[in-house]
Amino acid sequence: MKKSTKRLAFLGLATAVAMIFSYIEVILPPIWSAVPGIKVGLANIIIIFLLYRLSLKEAALVSFVRILLTALLFGNVMTLAYSVAGAFLSLALMAALKKWGIFSMTAVSVAGGVAHNLGQILMAILLLGTREIAYYMIILTLTGTVAGVFIGLGGALLLKHTKKLQI
């Protein structure tokens, strides 16, 4: 099989897994009523894995397609703007920090987690014209950090156990 076909098939698979992670989070009951929409962001395990195993290009592609398909299939096209804003800021920051090279994958993931929340909050402030929404960032910074640690560990595990995989 041509290498590019194999790569494409793998990316399709990765997107599907990311979507399943998203779906699980959507159907679970809210974990905390102070911020009802809060999610761990498990799909980002796939994204950070792709960033480290392949490149920013593949990570961005899967991230965007995952968000688009998830919004169309399981919800809410309205939330597309927020998801894209969060994912964009998160991935941009993670790629930059990875390139800088002084941080571990877990720290990069933490930065990504916080940035993801920040992107969504900024988009919400922009679209809803209410600055008070920024106050959620106090809690979201802490939860983004914790989530980032777990997602970073998940991504690292995935990297470790797929070393022999040719993609």
Added chain:
Amino acid sequence: MLPDLLLVGAVVLLALLALLVYKYTGKTGEAVVVVIDGKETATYALDKDIEVVIETPDGGKNVLCIKGGVAYMTEANCPDGICAKHAPISKTNETIVCLPHKLVVKVVSQHTGDAPDITV
């Protein structure tokens, strides 16, 4: 390892500091302002128990309830219903947001602003 700890440590420290400031300087609000698509549409005092049906231009319906000095959403016809699950708010700058309906209910401490005062 050190850059990692510094990064995560700095982020967590900042967030914790902000949390402490927010918790200990937060004033109990006097009223809630309803903001739809960026425009303030109504103000309700927190000391008067009422139930209001908010209608947003896109056909959205959210029921805002003020009782015992706190405000919360009891029902909403938005696709995710996240606003209805939100814990009650009462401190200045706290908000309940309904993203699909572009609706924000925020707590203010000064009963001023462009929004018309609605007294029941």
